[in-house]
Amino acid sequence: MDRTDFEILRQLQNNARISNKELARRVGLAPSTTLVRTRQMERAGIIRGYRAEVDMSAVGMGLQALIAVRLKQHTAADVAAFRDYVLELPEVLRLYHVAGADDFLVHVGLQDSNALRDFAMVALTTRPEVAHLETGLIFSCLAPWED
16 A cells, blocks of 8 residues: 555545546546556455445434443443344444443434433433443534545
């Protein structure tokens, strides 16, 4: 990986639908070379896929939050049970298993603060594995590769 590969990745993260011709222009390579590099990164598993970014408020999820979850115990069974349960919930956008004071960060999208409260109280605090929750609202989400 060199600087050009990292620039290709940055451009694709910003717009995965960019044409190869435009991508090549932006990174300063011939289109054929750019395509070869992109395909190599796909084969190597560096590029794992291409996704659509959804405007959450346009689909009725005007509120996003990160909920820090601390488990009562750290057994493999409890971690797996909580992880598997949470990943099935439609409000969950991402789940992060983390080190530190908390065990998981649950990224959720909901309609409003009432829905967030209900989700936390019904979906999370009722779980036998859960010892503590702490919720933080997300005001905006930015990535360093976004222009």
